[in-house]
Amino acid sequence: MTRSISPNDLMIRRLQSIHPLSNEEVRALGELPLEVASLESGHDIVRMGDRPKQCCVVIEGCTCIYKLTSEGGRQIMAIHVPGDIPDIQSLHLGLMDFGLAAISACTVGYIPHEKIQQMCEAHPRLGVALWRETLIDAAIYRDWMLNIGQREAFGRVAHLVCELMVRLKAVGLTEGDSFKFPVTQANLADAFGISSVHMSRVYGALAASGLLKVTRSRIQVLDWDELLEAGDFDPTYLHLEKSAPA
Numbered sequence: 001m002t003r004s005i006s007p008n009d010l011m012i013r014r015l016q017s018i019h020p021l022s023n024e025e026v027r028a029l030g031e032l033p034l035e036v037a038s039l040e041s042g043h044d045i046v047r048m049g050d051r052p053k054q055c056c057v058v059i060e061g062c063t064c065i066y067k068l069t070s071e072g073g074r075q076i077m078a079i080h081v082p083g084d085i086p087d088i089q090s091l092h093l094g095l096m097d098f099g100l101a102a103i104s105a106c107t108v109g110y111i112p113h114e115k116i117q118q119m120c121e122a123h124p125r126l127g128v129a130l131w132r133e134t135l136i137d138a139a140i141y142r143d144w145m146l147n148i149g150q151r152e153a154f155g156r157v158a159h160l161v162c163e164l165m166v167r168l169k170a171v172g173l174t175e176g177d178s179f180k181f182p183v184t185q186a187n188l189a190d191a192f193g194i195s196s197v198h199m200s201r202v203y204g205a206l207a208a209s210g211l212l213k214v215t216r217s218r219i220q221v222l223d224w225d226e227l228l229e230a231g232d233f234d235p236t237y238l239h240l241e242k243s244a245p246a
């Protein structure tokens with residue numbers, strides 16, 4: 001982050017990027033109590049079969065939604081970035097059918113369901129904003145299915161980098177043409193359905209093509225137009241209305 005941002009501010013930025021909010025609604029979101037926790041990479045926030053009584057907001061780092069096969073194979077279904085509320089559906093689906101875990105060192109803020117429900121009763125349009133957030137999550141899942149099923153690994157990774165750049169820009173967390181992304185290649189391999197070795201080769205190919213510069217915790221886009229083409233990226237599915245100031 002380039003300047004101090006409160007945990008609630010990131011959530012507000014995210015919702016403002018997809019739904020207009022009044023000053024009163026912004027205040028209501030700012031008053032939600034967040035119990036902030038620091039998590040290590042690999043920490044399970046929600047496990048399949050849990051019945052959580054709270055949602056979490058990603059404040060720093062990244063989380064993922066995943067599912068496991070009976071033999072322990074993991075498929076990452078979504079990656080969440082600061083400002084996201086990855087398990088908002090737990091408000092209405094009592095039994096979790098997925099796992100939610102930190103995939104980097106992570107800071108999250110827990111919000112009791114009861115407090116969110118009270119806020120939505122007092123401010124019905126915030127309920128609409130949260131409903132829109134769940135619909136956009138579903139749109140992202142659909143695009144990820146297309147990405148994994150129909151693109152080669154080079155295009156899959158290019159597409160995700162484009163998506164992350166747009167989503168992080170929407171909450172003011174890009175720095176020029178780069179963004180912080182401390183997720184290991186092993187975790188990304190589980191998102192793309194490839195081996196860690198193959199993931200490393202794809203990163204190398206993207207760098208050799210002059211599209212990206214990848215370090216341990218940051219991705220820099222070197223040629224945005226070429227990256228868009230390589231990833232066959234169209235941001236329509238993100239349904240963004242505006243971006244936050246950097």
